[in-house]
Amino acid sequence: MEIPGYLPREQLQALLERLQQQGYRCVGPRVREGAMVYDDINHADQLAVGYTQTQEPGHYRLKAGSTVRQFAWANGPQALKPLTFAPREELWCAQEQPDGSLKFHPAATDYEPVAVIGVRACDLAALRLQEQHFLDSCADPQFAVRRRSLFLIAVNCTHPAQTCFCASTGDGPEVDQDCDLSLYETDEGFFVSAVSPAGQQLALTLPLEHGDAELFKQACAEVTRAGEAQVRRVPAKNLRDSLFAQLDHPRWKEVAERCLSCGNCTQVCPTCFCHSETSVPSVDGHQTTHQRQWDSCFSPGHSYIHGITLRKETEQRYRQWLTHKFGSWHDQYGRSGCVGCGRCISWCPVGIDPTEELDVICTDVTGRPE
């Protein structure tokens, strides 16, 4: 096995400087309002240090000062999604001309290059699914230019949360593709593995030391253990038929009694792509901006067609979310839409756990998992 070069923790700033020299705005984990969020980083000192976390259904807490490491946590409320699929953005605008006709302008697609430090394997898997939707299925110029502008520095996950189940969806915790650099964190620094050609070029400019084989073995073992330590799982099979055979299962009603239909699960989900579009006219009435914003299958507008809302009840909305994410997503994109990041569990205000709901709904009457 080839041992990747080693970047001592105090040299992390060198990585940042190389990225900045190449024109990247750097984004990395910082603590804001009690959560780990991706935010601008000008200096390596600004990266969060020493945090671990507890995630449970409807519960997220960071604990400071419990480690020397910088990535000893699973994830925060957002993955890469806001960087490529903006929560709200302009698509085009229309301007009334003196002769009464309309002139349309597409929104600008200038976007500064962004380097993200601390990407997780689940986030990369989610990005691949978003690419299927926004690049292959319905080509989106905004998404395309933002995706091209990303430089992704992944950190292999060593501290899964109680809510994580990426091992069972096959999306983590180990990073193997679709990023530029893949880092393994140890107490003193990082093994830096170049994944893409751009990553290789950047790695050549880093003050990397010779990597110790034994230490690298331990670092890899930590990631393996992170997968084994996960306590939640989804059945490792296509749930499409099981789910669609259970559209009248009483559990839908039970979950709807708890579900707030607030859409938080879909907003933190790194693969959810639903959005609504709206026109925002100017005050003088001569111009209108067409905006796109994140929406959710839990909102009334999602199933509104010509005077009626098809899914009025929470029961129907929850069923839509779960049957799409784990069922019809297979028809759409050839796999489940879940990457096992567990965000929908932690950030549900009432702690609804889709893995538990799937267990109940996809179990046949004899109690055997189908």
Place this chain on the structure above:
Amino acid sequence: MKAFPEKPTVAVHKFSSCDGCQLAFLNMGADLVTLTQRVEILHFLEAGLDNPNTPVDIAFVEGSLSTADEIERARRVRSASRYVVSIGACATAGGLQALRNLDNSHDQWRDAIYANPQFIETLQHARPIASEIRVDYELWGCPINSRQLLAAINALLFGVPPIDDHDKVCLECKRQQQVCVMVTQDKPCLGPVTRTGCGALCPTFGRDCYGCYGPADNPNTASLSRRFQGLGLLPDAIARRFLMINSGAPAFHDAGLIARSGGNQDD
């Protein structure tokens, strides 16, 4: 919708309220001047225009119905206006003053507070505008903001019904990339049952939503009440979450009374 004349006329009426929603007009600043090139404002006391009975195309109504006189006045507004749009929590749900509806002690409060209660001619209950006259559109919020108001005016001028945005605050909170104060800090946030429109203002400043925009579509107040219970709130504290600015909105009213009686809806 029928087309408006070249320059539609507008009135801004005030009933029992704090005047704060009318500021959504005045806070527009230069935009208000631009707007007056498209509409003619004929009545707006707070801006110095006093023609309350002039017929208009669009009447915005702030405040609740709190006196017998106001009921008469609301009827006059209705008959003089093509469209009536109620603005703000007072007009849409009775507002803070509707708290007096909850304990049926109007007279006792009046006599305890005012030195000369014989001059106070308030009704026992404060009611929303739509309880007395037909209201075409409602803008919820305490107070409403200029963005909401402009969107409604623009829609009416373009001849389409204003969008009734009754999604939950949570959706906007996440779009704004705010961290959930309930999940990270156990704060009893009303965002999951409250109508959007404020831009998730309170969570942006790290505090819990207190429901000033009223109930959202499909609000599961029973589940949220149980969650508040789990966070350690006593029944009276849960009731006070719901029975505040929009205590007159049925979903919050009922949730508050159920909490106050110490029980869950499903008990």
